[in-house]
Amino acid sequence: MAAIVQQGMARDQRSTMPLRNLKLALRFALREMRGGMSGFLIFLTCIALGVAAIGGVNSVAQAITAGVAAEGQALLGGDIRFELNQREATESEATFLNGLGTLAVSANMRSMARLEDGSDQALVEAKAVDGAYPLYGELVTEPAQSRQDLFGEKDGVFGAAAPDLLFERLGLQPGDRIKLGNATFELRAKLTGEPDAISDGFGFAPRLLLSMEGLRASGLVQPGSLVEHAYKIRLPAGTSDARLKEIREEATKKFPEAGWSIRTRSNAAPALSSNIERFSQFLTLVGLTALVVGGVGVANAVGAYLDGKRGVIATFKSLGASGGFVFTLYLAQIMIIAAIGIALGLVLAALMPFAASAALSSLIPVPTEGGIYPGALALAAVFGVLVTLAFAILPLGRARDVPATALFREAGIGGRGLPRWIYLATTLGIAALLAALSVWFATDRRIAAIFVGAALFAFIVLRAVGLLVQGLARRAPRVRSTALRLALGNIHRPGALTPSVVLSLGLGLTLLVTLALIDGDLRRQISGSLPERAPNFFFVDIQAADVDAFSTLVGTLSPEGKLMRVPMLRGRIMALDGVDVQQVKVPPEGAWVLRGDRGITYSATVPENATLSEGEWWPQDYAGEPLVSFSAEEARQIGLKIGDTVTVNVLGRNVTARIASLREVKWESMGINFVMVFSPNTFAGAPHAWLATLTARDAPPAEEARILNQVTRAYPAVTTVRVKDALDIVNRLVEQLGTAIRAAASVALIASVLVLSGALAAGNRARIHDAVVLKTLGATRKTLIAAFSLEYMLIGLATAVFALAAGGVAAWFVVARIMTLPSSFSPAVAAGTVAVALVLTVGIGLIGTWRVLGHKAAPVLRNL
Template sequence: MLNTRDFRLALRFAVREMRGGLSGFLIFIACIAIGVGAIGGVNSVAQAITVGVASQGQSLLGGDIRFELNQREATEEERTFLAQAGDVAASASLRSMVRLADESDQTLVELKAVDDLYPLYGTFTSEPTLAQEDLFGLRDGRYGAAAPDLLFQRLGLEVGDTIRLGLSEFEMRAKIGIEPDFLSDGVGFAPRLMISLDGMRNAGLVQPGSLIEHAYKVRLPAGSTEADIAQIRDQASQQFPEAGWSFRSRLNAAPSLSSNIERFSQFLTLVGLTALVVGGVGVANAVRSYLDSKRPVIATFKSLGASGRFVFVLYLIQILIIAVIGVLIGLLLAVAMPFLAAAGLKNILPIASGGGVYPGALFLGAMFGLLVTLVFALLPLGRARDVPATALFRELGFEQRGWPRAVYLVAAALVAVVLAALAILLSFDRSVASIFVVAIVGSFLVLRAVGALVQWLARHAPRVRSTALRLAIGNIHRPGALTPSVVLSLGLGLTLLVTLALIDGNLRREIGGNLTDRAPNFFFVDIQSTEVEDFASLVAQQSPDGKLVRVPMLRGRITALNGVRVQEANIPPEGAWVLRGDRGITYARNTPEGTTLTEGAWWPEDYAGEPLVSFSAEEGREIGLKLGDTITVNVLGRDVTARISSFRDVQWESLGINFVMIFSPNTFAGAPHAWLATLMDSSATDAEEAQLLNQVTRTFPAVTSVRVKEALDIVNKLVEQLGSAIRGAASVALLASILVLAGALAAGNRARTHDAVVLKTLGATRRTLIAAFSLEYLLIGLSTAIFALLAGGVAAWFVVGEIMQFPWRFLPDVAVSTIIMALVLTVGIGLIGTWRVLGQKAAPVLRTL
């Protein structure tokens, strides 16, 4: 290391040299600013939403505490316990069918029934504004209802019109404006319809086994602390150990939203880090080009006795100062993002009022920016340290072969390891982050190999007669060629876009086409046991060629594994979803049709021993279960423990009736339950499906009918919107690639100017040189596009085919658009930079040779 005196001298020289401006580092600064801005901004917005959820937790939750029960209401003792804690507002949620008064049309709705205390926190608004009693109360023999404008449009309704729900008629009295606890209820695939609890009971929707979620929201006395909430939760668990209710507090008002925001922010953080890493190539190019321009200065320093270490520290200081400028610009962008998000999304997401500044998120972006700068700047700086003064005076460029000293290699490797470790440790899902880090390292190695392969092929290509093509091939493999930088920078961005485009295209193709053909036409939910035979007869009349499959249906929550409460068990993240919330469960005497056992055996038909369960093999493996283990499930407020007798393969993508758990029939003997059914009729037309839906809804108004095609259309639109948003976010990495590409071409302009002048002096025309440079860029761009197609195709196949278990197909339109994009970028940007080179006068350039 330098002593204090030499370091001050290096700092003084570094600042003095920078008085000439930053013209050679504009792309360097832009790359760092984009990456830092993306990382810092995304995490700032995520924290703003988290703060918003926390600050509005009472309104989002509808109370300070929320208890939820499935398929049953709270008992008198449980209601008394809750009432002792504070004011209690009860509500119920379920899916149901709404029909027009003349029953000519119907649609699925997400029904929410509330009591007179709703809402405990926040403000519910409607158009027109009505008091609670006027909005939902009984008037002229009909209860009132409110819905968003979407339901009015879907059924062609106006305020004041009458609808039929269950066994009753309701008057549509208002359109919903703001529903304060909407996000905590979870987002459904159907429009909301709000009525009163009395109206729901009057409609005959509450039946034994109906899939109704009952929520009890408690408003605690003013000044209640988190310790008070924890005490109430503990008391509820102790006094009612088998209640089976789930619990949320104002600190965890919308767990699904918070989890999704964390996942999406992690994805965007990784995209931003990708942009930074791609920009790191631009950093290396800029440092190398800058040191090339400082060749006489470095030679002078060394001739006057400056050590290589002094030269290294001097230019490292300059690079870090420039990096700090890029980081500061990126931080300004990051600071602005929460304010922009608060203005644009205030009616959709609970973002902290006014946006806010989040130092942790900004520090994360700045740290990543500086670490990437060091990783990519250390090696070219290390090379400059060891070049002797005579070589610097003698050489035209600053292109050296070989590696710098081991100390610089080790330093760069250590910084890279720290960067990778932070990316993993600070991620929401470390397994995903680990895969990302491995993929980035692998991509760098592969792309370097691809660049070397392209140069090797050019070097060994047969001699061609075309002068322009011969010059182009020579430029690809000559010393100091642009090939490695172009392939590396453009390859990463294009590969990411190809991967995302192929995943999105395959998902939309599968959901919009193939899955529709394989899936049932209808799902029917909440068929009462007393009506199941009549229901089957009606469906057989309306769809004689259809296949109706029906199974008993209950809801249960896994509360313990092998006697250990799930809250205390160490569950891998990939299997945690099975234990989160309630699961649909069923029982079966015989092995269901199409079931494939992977391990164990089915129980006998007349089995009457201890409760047994067949578990989904993949989910069981993810949780860590094995044959003979026990699981405890709370159903209807009673804990039931069953032993695993078999594992079976479940094809979730079929959209048929699938369950994680199938129990032996004696497990739930006498328990009230409803039935679930599917109808498959590949020959049914849209008109026939509409007629069947109308008949079922009119005859069995409490049965919920889900037309699969409509549900898949909604999912397809959501996937399309999400895909567009993700591709838009990923374009940040492509933008960095374009900047790096422009920087690489600019860095090579000095050598290219000499080449062009010499060739023009020897008789080459401008037309020949343009053709040569165009062909060079065309060949490099085509090679990069081919790699992006191969690598992106493999990555997309793995995600779609292996992880999502969907059929995979290569999409030619994606291939063509990628090739066109690569060629337009490389040839277009290359020619823009080359045009100025070709206009250089020969004499001034020749005098410098």
Template sequence: MNISVPASPTSRTTRLRLAIAFALREMRGGLSGFYIFLACIALGVAAIAGVNSLSQSINASIAAEGRTLLAGDLRFELDNRPANAKEEAYIDALGTVSRSTGLRSMARLPNGSDQSLTEVKAVDPAYPLYGKLETSPQLSNRTLFARKDGVYGAAAAPLLMQRLSLSVGDTLLLGNTRVVIRAVIDREPDLASDGFAFAPRLMISRQALDASGLVTLGSLVEYAYRVRLDGPVTPARLAAIEAKANADYPRAGWSIRTSANAAPGLSANVTRFSQFLTLVGLTALIVGGVGVANATRAFLDAKRGVIATFKCLGAPGPLIFTVYCAQILIITAIGIGVGLVVGIVMPFVAIGMLADVLPVTAHAGIYPGALALAAAFGVTTALAFAILPLGRTRDVPATALFRDQAGGQKRWPRRSYVLVTGLLVLALAGMAVASASDRHIALVFLGGIAFSFLVLRGVGWLVQWLAKRAPTVRSTPLRLAVGNIHRPGALTPSVVLSLGLGLTLLVALALIDGNLRREVGESIPERAPNFFFVDIQNDAIESFRALLAREDPRATVKSVPMLRGRIVALKGTDVTRLKDIPPSGRWVLKGDRGITYDAKKPKNAQVTAGKWWAKDYTGKPLVSFSDEEAHDLGLAIGDTITVNVLGREITATVANLRKVKWEQMGINFVMIFSPNTFAGAPHAWLATLTDTKATTNEEGRILRAVTNRFPTVTSVSVREAIDVVNTLIGQLATAIRAASAVALVASVLVLAGALAAGNRARTHDAVVLKTLGATRRTLITAFSLEYLLLGLFTAIFALAAGGVAAWYVVARIMMLPYAFDPRVAVTTTVIALVVTVGVGLAGTWRVLGCKAAPVLRTL
């Protein structure tokens, strides 16, 4: 019998049909040996499909509710100044306008016993133009905010009610006026578009805000003008209005947002987190690709007799390759199908769990694009890692298949298979970059994965090299363990590669999280002031200092003049025309910045270029600029910047650059001007109080004294701000750990797959050793020591690589002090040892129970 098929166009079709028939016939026995293969593919595909579907669902909901999130079709925002007559007339001509004013201030109990920082939002009767302000009880704006018996109404967020132990009907002091809480805010339609808030909301009328006296010179105030356009509203019309407004009023300094981009911060965060999770899923898929290769090798190893029989009957290499490639593709399709089902279900489950967190009502759905992307990643990964094992089998002669019991074929397959594998890897990289919202991050990720693969292969080779040259020991189990590490067909490369990636990721994330928590929870509070005091009027600064001196004599009080200014030109070029500013420097040009002046160099300032001006300097305006931000903006000594302060444009020359340590949370400014720049200009003051020995009760007493004596001064407790940041860091760390666990699960699956791939060789080794007198206890001890050594080497690598990655992120990207955490080292080592020894023994336990006779007959 000869089943060879000549190579012709017709015979290729025949061969394909014959190969599929053989493949399906062989698969009648089930998927035994491919469960890990299926799990690796399904896990990565499910992560990618689910995350992208959830992201698209949330972003689609944000886009659908754009008008409600913005409470208008358009919103014009101005910092620290209202629109002038011409600007306001232009806005009014667009349609119906709703005006609001936002600022931070202190809300106080009438008896002065307690107070809380709050985000005040003063609205008019037209608010909101879209959506609905939901309160308990539900009241109209006119009833809710009206002045009754000389007192204005207000609505408060539940957190503010909780902090001050308030009930509906209680009163609060806000600045110089009294307001009564008439309702609790259940849902504020445009909360997500207002940006991040450090304090709970207090909503009042604009008349109440005027009566409070909070809006004074230098106050940090945001003026918002929401517009409901007359006539049809289309994205093209919104974009045209935005472009015309910026062109007609280039120096207005307003920020314009449309309902098509109502919550860019929220959308950007969802997209960024989705990209991170997608990369984690892709990591799991790529790590799982090693499991695919192991499973393919193990499968082909088990099919040696069948393959040998095919070849002895005259089956050509291409037919054998096609038979088993068809089986791999069928099994890949099953794994992708399972992953897609999980990916489809995931958004429906996640949206229900996130309902209380999301500011929009998200509706889950099926997103073909996300599912197609996940399926493409799955099939490309499977083929990229399966082609080489298949290609090796194609060219192995039948005699080698019968005689080679170890399966240690080291030869490279034909160039065509290597070329196809390379093309598939490039396709995988191309899809990752093309589908990423930030291609730079995707490229860095791919480079890191490629580098990690190479380094881990090197580590595996180094471990085998060291084991091979290790001195001979008297302990038989230890000698067997060392021999197993470097023998032909050893599990060392697969174990190091599979666990190395997962543990390195966990170490890096744990160290980053630990450093952030240490810096925010311990180091920053030790260096940072206890309080920031904002909006201190010029005529009250001396009495304010005196009050702080009486309340806390041991405290260090610093105060500086503060104005608000907006950079309108750099080196004579309007900032609106600058297009190549990196993201790290754009924030300096957005809106107003706090600025100050000083004759002397501040004590915490370190000049890195140029010189400070003389104390009695009276020449042209000079400015000291933060060196990092100056680098981002392309500024150097001698360049000019133009700022708009109180409607007046001032051009100053950069006299020096200085290093600013923002992480210390002290008084820091991007720009410090020479005193003559603002001679005679009205301004407010900013002050800090630092007392490292102050207790919580003492801080509360100081805060009460300040808010009662100076009700228009905004007091910011650094302790409360740090608590907010700590909460956010905790939530983010939990989410990242949960996502990264996917990569660790993939690593464990690959490890199990590697053990399965080596089980045939280990079975023969165990039988021979038992025949020669080795006991089960000796073999268990030998295998345990082998896995223990491999886990220890892998943990050492993970600690080194994860430590370097964490150092780079913390020290170079976040610009924070870095410290290695020994607890992470111990935890990682324990995890590595438990996983390798546990999974290793679980995978080889069946081997130890094999009967000797059936195995010896095949030798």
């Protein structure tokens, strides 16, 4: 070995070429690695896990995006789609649309489907289609039927199709009949495939597919009814995306007050795409957390590996090797091992889109294109390389600067003080680059920047917590228990495990505590306090001619209940202070106000569940320029103030109103709330329906069912939404989403457990010497086990306390400040966190302790 090293050094001295040094270092690195990669299993697993999480999540997101783009025509139902609310296209608008290509018209609205005998009813999402539907894709029913057989009129009864859910809710079979509005429909088939379902948005009720003629016969479409008319157009083959843009601009210019929403095949499902982007960003950040936590394992593994190589490093230095040569040699080894871990992670990431195409097909009706996505994989690989370098350079720098005599004399390479400035500067530069890439490639850079800042803060605080625990242990009063005295000494001695354990386990536990508390608060809102404050029923599409009689009926059915009613229209914000909303940049939290149609109303007085925060309300007999009262929070988010103007399109007419006041709105009450409340003269003479809520606090389920049945019988055109049913649906969605998020976050916890295992394994070498010496001096196995258990228990408890504090603050900020909901701390989460921390630290620690205590004394004592 010495001869080989001397020959190598001689050649190295004769050459001044850095490339020669690099080749020589690489040669020795590969030669040393022939003995295997013992000690680097956790290193490999952490890197592979983090890279797989980042690459896989982004690959799946790109696969879904590619699937949406590839199937954009079928998902949208055409090449371009025009949507109008509460009105049909005018003659001139219809002529323009017909001139573009093949036109298919559909209408969507919520209504109540009833059994023929009126004994039961269910809310449905009614969708009426014409003979041209579908322009793309295939309508699939069971059994398959022709359009005439499926929807046509037979003996005064129209046909319809519905999914299994509606059949189950009403106890029906194909061939049974239901009533919708004033018409009777025969359910002739089960609906199993609706190509453009996703472009119509999420619904709280099962679909009921019928013909346009059947919808007209039902009498549901009245002036002011909440119905969406969609005009989907199939353009000539070969129409380019540039031509689609021209059509959109032409439609906007030719009909400036149409107020229609226009979507093209390239943006078939904007809400889904946006949600996929947000969710993939969250999961990417979780994956990055796992990777960064794994970086602590990298540092531990590199430190332990170099500690085991101290004799070899001393030999190199004694034979003339420079510190730079030693650094390059072991950096090459570390990067080779990291490359293997990254490659394993990339293989797993590349397979995820193929697995997702099967797993997600039952959850979202979107095709996923299985394939290799180089951009997502490259980003994950870059993150893997940067994390490895960021955590490996400092321990390598320490090994470079330790003299050979110290390596022969001391038990390890760890020393006091900081490495050379070049290593510190390089590490900080890599960390800054890692943070910059995380923010740059994020969909919401603000959230990504907050995450990066929080991660940096967590590292600093966790390091401080580790030092604090060591300081407290050092200053603890002398105790009589030998085991406890040994445990306290182990916590603060040089080279103690405390900083590594607190850092590795703290990040994963903090993330899980944060998510668990947020999930708990949302569940309490949906299933606890929210239903107590919310009304029992929403009644939609009450015709103006029926509103008084309707109120009388509800008052008779629920004498103790409280009925609130307001006029309701639908409007789309077109301009803010004269500036087109397409040119207005607003933060993500306020963008929803400008996206799509909003419910609007008018009132002569301040709404009951809102309070004025700025400005004044108009007089009851006000007859001047149109005025509007805006929700204060949303106004701040989109940059509006008293005196600004808002232009809304209602029923194909642009109306500009000046902001007279701002209101604090209690959205969490789930009562009747609107972003915009106009002065009554603004919509004088405009056709509209009414919206009402019924609050009956102590009404038992049987009374609610009676009210629902009687209202539906008397007013079949009124859509009745039972709030509890809607909350049950939302609760199930939150539960599914929470499960998915917790499963994703567990990746970070797994990385934490791996790093914890590595940190404890790295400390076993020193534990062997301690155990042998203590046993030689008379300590029993029972005493040593108790000492090690107490040490791990105290460190785990300190980590759990930090995780609870940090996670509690983070959850409070998200729930109280971002979601503006009541936040509370869950004792169950606290108990679970403490239990997990103690089980992990004590359990993994004791597994290593059994091995430590099994070593024979003689070999160890000879080397002391």
